[in-house]
Each structure stands twice: as structure tokens, then as C-alpha cells.
Amino acid sequence: MLDVSRVQKELVEIDRDKRISGVSITLHGDDISHLSGTISGPIETPYEGGTFQIDIQLPASYPFEPPKMQFLTKVWHPNISSQNGAICLDILKDQWSPALTLKTALLSLQALLSSPAPDDPQDAVVAQQYNQDYPTFVSTARYWTETFAKRSSLGIEEKVQKLVEMGFPESQVRTALETCGGDENLALEKLC
Amino acid sequence: MADFETSDDDYYGDDSLDGLDQEEDDLLWTPQRTPSSASKVITRASLLAAQREDLKRVTEMLTLKEHHARTLLIHHRWDVERLLAVLVEKGRDRLFTEAGIPILDAAHQASARSTSSIMCNICMEDISPNDVTTMDCGHCFCNDCWTEHFIIKIKEGESRRVRCMAHKCNAICDEAIIRNLVSVKDPEVAERFERFLLESYIEDNGKVKWCPSVPHCGNAIRIDGDSYCEVECTCGLQFCFRCSSEAHSPCSCLMWELWIKKCKDESETVNWLTVHTKPCPKCHKPVEKNGGCNLVTCLCGQYFCWLCGGATGRDHTWTGIAGHSCGRYKSDHNKVAExxxxxxxxxxxxxxxxxxxxxxxxxxxxxxxxxxxxxxxxxxxxxxxxxxxxxxxxxxxxxxxxxxxxxxxxxxxxxxxxxxxxxxxxxxxxxxxxxxxxxxxxxxxxxxxxxxxxxxxxxxxxxxxxxxxxxxxxxxxxxxxxxxxxxxxxxxxxxxxxxLQSTTHSIAPYTSKGIERASELSVCPDSDQILNSSKANDDDAHDPSWVSSAPGTDSEPRSEGQVSCASLDDNGCSSRKRAREETLGSLLFDLNLPAEVA
Incomplete structure (x- = not known):
């Protein structure tokens, strides 16, 4: 049976210093085995400023078996599937130890965002781009962060519409926005 | 027995075939065991005894506890020589840490014991010091958490490498602690752990393999020497030690695998094809006839005659195909490479x-x-x-x-x-x-x-x-x-x-005596072997007639089966020529001497 008491203790612990750590967990209704985690994109990475949602399923034998984690927010990263958010991280698989916690796991995900391991990829396309064309990788990752991980900023469709209204063709606008990581001002410069 | 010999001698006496004498030894069929044979059958009963020798060697050499010796051996796939090579090359500490044996730190353990209640980092509860266990690596958790962890690892099939719960701790847990804790909560799982641990000697060992018999006889075979060999289990099954399929020498394992697959594929499809189809002379694909007349059109557009398989034009009458006659016998009409x-x-x-x-x-x-x-x-x-x-x-x-x-x-x-x-x-x-x-x-x-x-x-x-x-x-x-x-x-x-230049392809070598029959492992191999070999020498000396009587017993399975025991029969039967070729140990050579004299 799931060790409810330990999970509750973990949740209290995470809640206590979520401001400093940049990770937090919320409950999905009554079911304590289904949680939702949030991590903020690490600074000085293409993920900076983004907020990433992670789906967490706790197996009945938790903490003796690792929690199942998956990105709900779309993210462009060699070790995270761009299709379904599946994560390739050793501590979530064979290197899991019962002494690790949900917090340490989320912090490890944050660390994974700042230091990708393209030699052990989950998403081969992203990994190939990371290895062969790093600048494009960075701008794509930034674009994805802008587009999918920022709730506060203007949605990408709105930016597209704004630029199209200025008289640029839509396809060019989209390409420009993508290459500039979603920054509408830079895109405008590029288009002019 | 003496009678046998006399009659034999008599027979030769009035026989003029002198050349035969010299080859006499050769014709005596020897039981399927070579003197160099040391293949052993390991049964459930002798499994512990089989590994005892290796365990003993390692515990004594390194002055270790048995469970640490087992951990080392499992890590090095029961290859004592390799283990010792690592010891020499990297030193004792590296040997231990790589295998997951912590180098004891008594001070660390003592400090863990000194407090009145201990916080278990897994369940995050305060636990009385009586209910916690400190592993050799110094990590201390409560017994309930340890037990839970062990049971899950055993069920995952990780019995041979149950690691400590601490993050990044490589230490293998003490099997005695696992045994004690798990048997309290789930004796069945504890039993499974015990079995897995014992069977490591078979599963993680290049020199030992399960007998592939179906239904399984429960035995495993341990070989001594080259793995390219064929053995016979006491259950009677002969198999290739390398690939565990039937004995197939002089085919190599790869050849045999391909052949079996081919035979299976071909028997289903090709037989049907040969009966029902003919290859198109143009695209060589098999064509099935679906109409009555013998002018057939392939999907590729080629017309051909069903009778001879040769390409034709498309016009035909009821009696023949225009411009084509294959009824006449022609020897060279297979010009197109089919x-x-x-x-x-x-x-x-x-x-x-x-x-x-x-x-x-x-x-x-x-x-x-x-x-x-x-x-x-x-x-x-x-x-x-x-x-x-x-x-x-x-x-x-x-x-x-x-x-x-x-x-x-x-x-x-x-x-x-x-x-x-x-x-x-x-x-x-x-x-x-x-x-x-x-x-x-x-x-x-x-x-x-x-x-x-x-x-x-x-x-x-x-x-x-x-x-x-x-x-x-x-x-x-x-x-x-x-x-x-x-x-x-x-x-x-x-x-x-x-x-061959590009690949090495090995086969199990030919032995005149046939596939080696593995003998049952005796529970105390060392002393038995000495006992039996001295007995063999005695028999030799006192009863020279057994040379001719040996073949009479050759088809019976041997139950006592010691290597040296086997060589007792063998040496009498092997030819002089072979004795020279196949004698490896001096012991065997000695045993062969009386036979030559006799």
C-alpha cells in the first residue's frame, strides 16, 4: 500500500520552501497517488521564465519504486519527448532510491533542463539538432518555452496576427517568430 | 573375466590376421567420456556443494565473510581467476567497492547507534534503535522499510544484487539480514531469494548451463575447459554447450541456427511452392497457375510455358503455343539462370x-x-x-x-x-x-x-x-x-x-569416444577423486582382464561417475594412438600404462 503518511510529510516539506526551490506540488482532488508538479525554468537557459507542469503518478509501492513523471507542458529538450513529455532520467528508472523524494526528483528535472544529456536521448530529433545545430536548438527551445510555458505573455497566435496585420505574409511571420524564440520585436526587425 | 581373455587369446592364436592385434584397442568402443572429461552434472542437491569450492577459495584467500565472497563471485561471474586478476591489478579496495562490498567503518556504525531514537529517512518516522538495521555500508533505516525494499527487489528478480536504499550507495546488502527480515514477513519470498542466490552459480556463470531438456530434468552442467563442446546430461540429453541446442558438430552454432530456421521456413513455404508454382523466367518470382492452359502470364508481363518454364510469346492454340515446342527433349534449354x-x-x-x-x-x-x-x-x-x-x-x-x-x-x-x-x-x-x-x-x-x-x-x-x-x-x-x-x-x-580471414568460426571438436557424458558431482569432490583414482590403479594392477571386459558395460549409465572413475574404463579401451593424442594430465597417462602393458 502507498505510504500515505510519508507522501503527506513530503508535501508539507515541499510547500514550506517552494519559493526558494522553484518547485511545487498540488493535489489532484482526493487521490493522493495522482499529483501535479510545477518547476520553473532555470535561469540562463532557453527555458528561463517558463513554468512547466509535470504529471506525477505514485505507484502503490512508492517510495520503494520510483514515481512516474511526465511533462504536461510541451518542452523542446533532448531528454524529454517533444511528442508526449516522457522523461529519460536515471533516477526515475533504475537509479531510483527510496531515500529520494518527490522534491529531489523535481529538482533533478530542473537540473536536467539546465544540463541536457544528448548522448542518452529520449527524443532523437531534438538530440540531433542539439548536437549538430546548437543555435537552432536554443531558439527552438526558447520558442517552445515562450509558446507553451508562459501563461502571462501574449499567446503566439496573437503575435502572429499582430504581425500579419502589419502586412507581412503569415508563413514568413511564423518562421521569423520561431527563429527569434517568439520575441515579436526581434521578429519584426527581421521581417523589415 | 579371466575366461574371456583366454578365449580371446585363443581366437587370436589361430587367426592369421596379425594386423588386427595392433588395432585391437581401437575397436573397443569406449563409453562416451574422455579421460580429460571433467564435465559435471549439478543437481538441486549438489548445487551448494558445487559452489562451495569457489566460495571457500575466495573466503580463505581474502579472509572474507562468505556472503561477501559470494557478492564478489557473482560480480565476477564465478570466475575466480578473473577475480584474482582484478585483485592484483586494482588492489583489494577497488575490487571490493566495484563489487559493492563496503570497506568497514566501525566508527560510523557506532555513531549511528548512539542516539535514543532514530529518524528513518524512508518512512520519515522516528524509530526506536531496536527496530533499525545498519548495513555494512553504514546506512541505517528502519526494519519495515528494509523489508519492503528487499521484497520488491526480490520480486523484481534482483536477488543477487540487492543494493542499499541510500541514494548512490553501491553496497550489496548482507544476505543474512535479507533472509532474516524477509522470512518474518513473507517466508515464500525468502525462499525464492534463497533459490535465486544459489542459482546464481548457474545463471551468472560461463562454465555452467542448465540442461535444456524438456520437461526440464532439473540439472545443470558444468564444463571444464573449452566451451565449444558437446555434453550429455545424466537425463540422457545430448546438447551443444555453446548454444544449448541439440549436438550439431561439425556444424557451427551459427550454421545450425540458420539451418534450423531455414528448414522450418522452407518446409512450410518452399515445399508448397515447389509443388504449386514455377519461377517466372524473367523476374524469377514463383508463379501459380490459375487457369487450364499451359501458357502462363506472370504479373511482370512475361509469358511462359508451364510445361518447361521457358519464356514464350503470347499466342497459343488449343494444342500448343505459337512458335514454341518443348515436347522435344533438349539438353541445353536451361540457358536463363534460374x-x-x-x-x-x-x-x-x-x-x-x-x-x-x-x-x-x-x-x-x-x-x-x-x-x-x-x-x-x-x-x-x-x-x-x-x-x-x-x-x-x-x-x-x-x-x-x-x-x-x-x-x-x-x-x-x-x-x-x-x-x-x-x-x-x-x-x-x-x-x-x-x-x-x-x-x-x-x-x-x-x-x-x-x-x-x-x-x-x-x-x-x-x-x-x-x-x-x-x-x-x-x-x-x-x-x-x-x-x-x-x-x-x-x-x-x-x-x-x-x-577464414574475416571471421573465426569454431566447432565442437571430434572425439572418437563420442559426446562426453557428464558425471554427477560428488558432494565432496576432492577426497572422492583421490580415493577413486587410487582405486583405479589398484584395479589395474590386480585385474588385467578388465581390459576386455570393459566394453561389456559400456552402454550402461554410470551413477558413481567420477572423472577418474571414468578414466578407469577409458584407459583400457582407448587406443595407443589416442592415448598419446588425448592424454592431457600425467595422472591419466599413468593410468594408461598398465593397459598398454596388458
Whole structure:
């Protein structure tokens, strides 16, 4: 049976210093085995400023078996599937130890965002781009962060519409926005 | 026994065939164990004893606890030599840490014990010091958490490498602690842990393999020496130690795997194809006839005659195809290379011969009973022939060589085909080698058939001089067949596989005595072996007649089976020539001496 008491203790612990750590967990209704985690994109990475949602399923034998984690927010990263958010991280698989916690796991995900391991990829396309064309990788990752991980900023469709209204063709606008990581001002410069 | 010998001597006395004497040892069929044999059958009962020796060696050499020695051995796949090499190369500490044995730190453990209550980092509860366990690595958690962890790891099949719960701690947990904690909560899982741990000696060991018998006999076989060998389990199954499929030498494991697959595929599809289709002369795809007339159109658009398979035009009448007549016999009408058909023919050629010898072997198996019955009636006649070992020897030689012959066909199929060694030799080289091999193969084939013919003779119904003649033939052919087998293997190993450039392809070598029968592992190997070998020497000295009596017992399974015990029988029967060739240890050579004198 799931060790409810330990999970509750973990949740209290995470809640206590979520401001400093940049990770937090919320409950999905009554079911304590289904949680939702949030991590903020690490600074000085293409993920900076983004907020990433992670789906967490706790197996009945938790903490003796690792929690199942998956990105709900779309993210462009060699070790995270761009299709379904599946994560390739050793501590979530064979290197899991019962002494690790949900917090340490989320912090490890944050660390994974700042230091990708393209030699052990989950998403081969992203990994190939990371290895062969790093600048494009960075701008794509930034674009994805802008587009999918920022709730506060203007949605990408709105930016597209704004630029199209200025008289640029839509396809060019989209390409420009993508290459500039979603920054509408830079895109405008590029288009002019 | 003494009588046997006398009658034998008498027989030779009035026989003019002098050449025979020299080969006499050769014809005595030896039980399927070579003197160098050290293959052991490991049963459930002897599994612990089998690993005891290795464990003892490591515990004593490194002054370790047994569970640490086991951890080391599991990590190094029970290869004591490799383990020692690591010790020399990297030192004791590296050897231990890499295998997950913590280097003890008493101070660390003491500090963990000193507090009044301990916070378990897994369940995050405060626990009384009585309910926690500190592992050798110094990590301390509560017993409930440990137990839970152990049970999950055991159920995951990780029994041999249950690591500490602490993050990044590589230490393997003490098996005694696991045993104690788990058996309290779930005795069944504890039992499973015990079994997994013991079976590591089989599962994680290059020298030991489960017998592949179905239903499983429960035995495992331990070999001593090259893994390219064929063994017989005490359950009677003979198998290739390398790939665990049936014994298939002189086919290599790869060849055999391909062959089995091919036979399976072909029997289902190709048989049907050969019966129902013909290859299109243009695209070579098999075409099935779906109409009545013999002018057939392939999907590729080619028209051809169903009767001869040759390409034609498209016009036809009720009686023939315009401009085409194949009813006349023409010898050279196969101008178009029908590759598919050629390949198929090639396969069928080899397969038919492979199959034919297999079938012969099956029929000859029935022959064994007949022959034994014949021997029985002849023996009861009491006409001077007391020893019929030449028949059983011949019969055993026949089985052995039939097997070799049969498997030599799939071998040839791959050796001279395009699948494996196409780039390894030129067409001329291949032709040359093929001729060389086929010469040997043919010689063997002819000799085997002749031997088979003589063995089938109902000698109990024949007059004495006729029996003498048959005996002569069988004895000669038995030796000859063995020589042919040896020559063919020599050709395979030296001239064919030995000269391959790009790959190494190994086969289980030929042994005159047949597939080695593994002997049961005795519970106390060391002392038994000494005991038996000295006994063997005694027997030698006091009873020289056992030389001729040995073959009489050869077909019986041996239960006491020690290597040295086996060599007791062997040395009497092996030829002088072979004794020289195959003697490896000085012990065996000594044992062979009295036989030569006798």
C-alpha cells in the first residue's frame, strides 16, 4: 500500500520552501497517488521564465519504486519527448532510491533542463539538432518555452496576427517568430 | 573375466590376421567420456556443494565473510581467476567497492547507534534503535522499510544484487539480514531469494548451463575447459554447450541456427511452392497457375510455358503455343539462370542428405535391440565366441559417425554457400575446398554404409567361419570409420574454418569416444577423486582382464561417475594412438600404462 503518511510529510516539506526551490506540488482532488508538479525554468537557459507542469503518478509501492513523471507542458529538450513529455532520467528508472523524494526528483528535472544529456536521448530529433545545430536548438527551445510555458505573455497566435496585420505574409511571420524564440520585436526587425 | 581373455587369446592364436592385434584397442568402443572429461552434472542437491569450492577459495584467500565472497563471485561471474586478476591489478579496495562490498567503518556504525531514537529517512518516522538495521555500508533505516525494499527487489528478480536504499550507495546488502527480515514477513519470498542466490552459480556463470531438456530434468552442467563442446546430461540429453541446442558438430552454432530456421521456413513455404508454382523466367518470382492452359502470364508481363518454364510469346492454340515446342527433349534449354530454382535445388540437395542420414540413424536405433538379441542368442550357443564387444563397438561407432555425417551436410551447405563466407574465398578457392571436403565426406559415407550393412547381418544364424569374416570386416570398418571422421574434422578445422580471414568460426571438436557424458558431482569432490583414482590403479594392477571386459558395460549409465572413475574404463579401451593424442594430465597417462602393458 502507498505510504500515505510519508507522501503527506513530503508535501508539507515541499510547500514550506517552494519559493526558494522553484518547485511545487498540488493535489489532484482526493487521490493522493495522482499529483501535479510545477518547476520553473532555470535561469540562463532557453527555458528561463517558463513554468512547466509535470504529471506525477505514485505507484502503490512508492517510495520503494520510483514515481512516474511526465511533462504536461510541451518542452523542446533532448531528454524529454517533444511528442508526449516522457522523461529519460536515471533516477526515475533504475537509479531510483527510496531515500529520494518527490522534491529531489523535481529538482533533478530542473537540473536536467539546465544540463541536457544528448548522448542518452529520449527524443532523437531534438538530440540531433542539439548536437549538430546548437543555435537552432536554443531558439527552438526558447520558442517552445515562450509558446507553451508562459501563461502571462501574449499567446503566439496573437503575435502572429499582430504581425500579419502589419502586412507581412503569415508563413514568413511564423518562421521569423520561431527563429527569434517568439520575441515579436526581434521578429519584426527581421521581417523589415 | 579371466575366461574371456583366454578365449580371446585363443581366437587370436589361430587367426592369421596379425594386423588386427595392433588395432585391437581401437575397436573397443569406449563409453562416451574422455579421460580429460571433467564435465559435471549439478543437481538441486549438489548445487551448494558445487559452489562451495569457489566460495571457500575466495573466503580463505581474502579472509572474507562468505556472503561477501559470494557478492564478489557473482560480480565476477564465478570466475575466480578473473577475480584474482582484478585483485592484483586494482588492489583489494577497488575490487571490493566495484563489487559493492563496503570497506568497514566501525566508527560510523557506532555513531549511528548512539542516539535514543532514530529518524528513518524512508518512512520519515522516528524509530526506536531496536527496530533499525545498519548495513555494512553504514546506512541505517528502519526494519519495515528494509523489508519492503528487499521484497520488491526480490520480486523484481534482483536477488543477487540487492543494493542499499541510500541514494548512490553501491553496497550489496548482507544476505543474512535479507533472509532474516524477509522470512518474518513473507517466508515464500525468502525462499525464492534463497533459490535465486544459489542459482546464481548457474545463471551468472560461463562454465555452467542448465540442461535444456524438456520437461526440464532439473540439472545443470558444468564444463571444464573449452566451451565449444558437446555434453550429455545424466537425463540422457545430448546438447551443444555453446548454444544449448541439440549436438550439431561439425556444424557451427551459427550454421545450425540458420539451418534450423531455414528448414522450418522452407518446409512450410518452399515445399508448397515447389509443388504449386514455377519461377517466372524473367523476374524469377514463383508463379501459380490459375487457369487450364499451359501458357502462363506472370504479373511482370512475361509469358511462359508451364510445361518447361521457358519464356514464350503470347499466342497459343488449343494444342500448343505459337512458335514454341518443348515436347522435344533438349539438353541445353536451361540457358536463363534460374537463380531461385538453383538455390532451392541446392538447399534440397543438402537437406535430403541430411534428412536421409537422420532417418538412417533413427532406424539404426531400432537395430540396437535386434543386435543385442542376436548377441544373446549367439552367446547362449557357446561356440567359442564369448566376446561380442566388436558388434556393440561397431554399432556405437555407426551411431556416432551417422550423426557426424548427417550434420556435415548443413555444414557444407553454409561452408560453400553464399550466406556466410561469400567474401572469404574466391570462386576457384571455394571449388577447390569443396572438392577436398566432399572427398572426405564421400569416403566417410561409403565406409559408414558398409559398416551398417555388416552390422545388420544376422550372424547368429551363420556358420562360425562366416561370423569370423563378418567380425573381421566390422572390426576393420569400425577403425576406418573413426579415421574417416577424424580426417573430415581435420579438413574442416584446418583447411576450411581455420583459413577464414574475416571471421573465426569454431566447432565442437571430434572425439572418437563420442559426446562426453557428464558425471554427477560428488558432494565432496576432492577426497572422492583421490580415493577413486587410487582405486583405479589398484584395479589395474590386480585385474588385467578388465581390459576386455570393459566394453561389456559400456552402454550402461554410470551413477558413481567420477572423472577418474571414468578414466578407469577409458584407459583400457582407448587406443595407443589416442592415448598419446588425448592424454592431457600425467595422472591419466599413468593410468594408461598398465593397459598398454596388458
Amino acid at each position: 537463380r531461385a530454382k538453383r538455390d532451392l535445388n541446392r538447399y534440397m540437395h543438402y537437406h535430403n542428405r541430411y534428412k536421409a542420414h537422420m532417418d538412417s540413424m533413427k532406424r539404426e536405433n531400432k537395430l540396437r535391440e535386434t543386435v543385442q538379441a542376436t548377441i544373446a542368442t549367439s552367446e547362449s550357443k557357446d561356440d567359442g565366441f564369448r566376446d561380442y564387444s566388436w558388434v556393440t563397438n561397431g554399432l556405437n561407432r555407426l551411431f556416432r559417425s551417422r550423426r557426424v555425417l548427417s550434420y556435415s551436410y548443413p555444414f557444407a551447405f553454409y561452408m560453400f554457400g553464399d550466406d556466410l563466407f561469400k567474401d572469404d574465398m574466391t570462386e576457384e578457392e571455394r571449388q577447390l575446398k569443396q572438392n577436398l571436403f566432399e572427398d572426405q565426406q564421400q569416403q566417410l559415407e561409403v565406409t559408414v554404409e558398409r559398416l551398417s550393412k555388416f552390422i545388420e547381418e544376422k550372424f547368429d544364424k551363420l556358420p562360425e567361419d562366416k561370423v569370423k569374416e563378418i567380425r573381421m570386416h566390422i572390426i576393420n570398418l569400425t577403425v576406418l570409420v573413426d579415421t574417416c571422421c577424424k580426417n573430415m574434422y581435420e579438413c574442416i578445422e584446418n583447411d576450411l574454418l581455420g583459413l
